[in-house]
Amino acid sequence: MTALAEPLAPFAEIVRRGEPLARHTTLRIGGPAEYFVVPRSREQLVAAWRACRAEGMPVRMLGGGSNLLVDDDGVPGAVFHTALLKGAVWDGARVRVEPGFGLERLCREAAERGLAGMEGLVGIPGTLGGAISGNAGGRHAEIGSVVEEVEVLDLDGGERRFPRADCGFEYRRTKLAPFCIAAIVLRLRPGADPAALKETIRRIHEEKASTQPLAAHSAGCLFKNPPGQSAGRLIDEAGFKMQRVGGAMISDRHANFVLNVKQATGADVSALARQIQNKVQRRTGILLEPEIRRWPGGWA
Numbered sequence: 001m002t003a004l005a006e007p008l009a010p011f012a013e014i015v016r017r018g019e020p021l022a023r024h025t026t027l028r029i030g031g032p033a034e035y036f037v038v039p040r041s042r043e044q045l046v047a048a049w050r051a052c053r054a055e056g057m058p059v060r061m062l063g064g065g066s067n068l069l070v071d072d073d074g075v076p077g078a079v080f081h082t083a084l085l086k087g088a089v090w091d092g093a094r095v096r097v098e099p100g101f102g103l104e105r106l107c108r109e110a111a112e113r114g115l116a117g118m119e120g121l122v123g124i125p126g127t128l129g130g131a132i133s134g135n136a137g138g139r140h141a142e143i144g145s146v147v148e149e150v151e152v153l154d155l156d157g158g159e160r161r162f163p164r165a166d167c168g169f170e171y172r173r174t175k176l177a178p179f180c181i182a183a184i185v186l187r188l189r190p191g192a193d194p195a196a197l198k199e200t201i202r203r204i205h206e207e208k209a210s211t212q213p214l215a216a217h218s219a220g221c222l223f224k225n226p227p228g229q230s231a232g233r234l235i236d237e238a239g240f241k242m243q244r245v246g247g248a249m250i251s252d253r254h255a256n257f258v259l260n261v262k263q264a265t266g267a268d269v270s271a272l273a274r275q276i277q278n279k280v281q282r283r284t285g286i287l288l289e290p291e292i293r294r295w296p297g298g299w300a
């Protein structure tokens with residue numbers, strides 16, 4: 001077996017080499033991570049992150065892989081998976097969660113406790129860390145609105161705290177993207193009726209199931225909505241529903257969802273995305289901005 005790169009040698013029991021990222025993305029696409037690190041505690045996360053950064057190794061955070069397109073050649077450096085960092089400590093209307101905690105589960109637990117503010121976020125797959133990084137949300141809510149504070153590790157390995165006002169929460173964007181989100185403190189609204197919250201959750205699930213291809217392998221919306229416009233409508237009007245490149249196809253149910261219908265590659269999805277951008281821009285003058293993050297180099 002090949003020796004681990006020097007900075008990760010002390011962490012051998014939590015590191016795998018060449019782990020296929022297709023196993024960890026909802027699109028089921030993606031080549032290998034050079035090093036795949038699965039910390040079992042915050043202490044291990046901090047120590048391994050610092051060790052990598054001290055040697056200048058590239059580092060990335062992976063949650064549920066539900067907003068990611070990973071290239072077929074994979075990614076260099078270390079990918080830190082938060083699958084085992086799932087603690088949550090409730091204190092009245094406040095909860096401090098680790099980044100691998102599932103967003104859907106937290107929405108349900110908040111409803112059980114009669115705490116409002118999360119119920120509009122149901123039906124969004126993935127983890128709290130991923131949700132915070134991209135200010136996940138939709139027409140009912142955005143996660144940023146219930147954040148009190150986010151604890152991060154920066155690229156020098158320093159621990160920093162960002163109160164909500166400093167996180168830069170905007171539409172599917174924050175200032176936190178380069179960092180490791182190590183914990184999140186949310187403040188919810190107490191005194192709500194659990195039955196009413198559960199009814200809202202049921203209704204939003206029903207609404208999503210009727211408009212989105214939830215059973216298919218996708219990564220949610222491919223493009224952001226341009227100001228005052230619907231990306232899905234622009235893509236539909238450009239004639240892309242059910243259009244394919246290789247194994248990647250635009251959903252017939254929601255034109256902003258790209259699906260992996262038959263062993264699609266990252267190259268298939270990015271070629272289809274480019275075709276859409278070009279045609280929509282020719283027709284409307286609008287350049288659609290990808291919502292799905294692409295590894296390793298981004299979309300540029």
Ligand SMILES: Cc1cc2nc3c(=O)[nH]c(=O)nc-3n(C[C@H](O)[C@H](O)[C@H](O)COP(=O)(O)OP(=O)(O)OC[C@H]3O[C@@H](n4cnc5c(N)ncnc54)[C@H](O)[C@@H]3O)c2cc1C
Pocket residue numbers: 026060061062063064065066067068082099123124125126127128129130131132133134135136137138172177179180181182212213214218219220221293
């Ligand atoms: C069927 C379906 C429906 C969806 N609906 C919605 C929707 O309504 N609204 C919406 O906003 N999104 C939606 N999405 C997209 C996706 O679920 C969200 O963006 C989600 O919040 C991503 O979380 P994740 O844990 O899967 O992140 P990942 O895909 O693992 O990562 C996404 C980004 O977050 C970063 N990240 C992850 N964890 C951390 C961390 N701990 N620290 C720092 N950075 C981190 C990654 O580096 C990456 O850049 C949908 C996806 C699917 C498949």
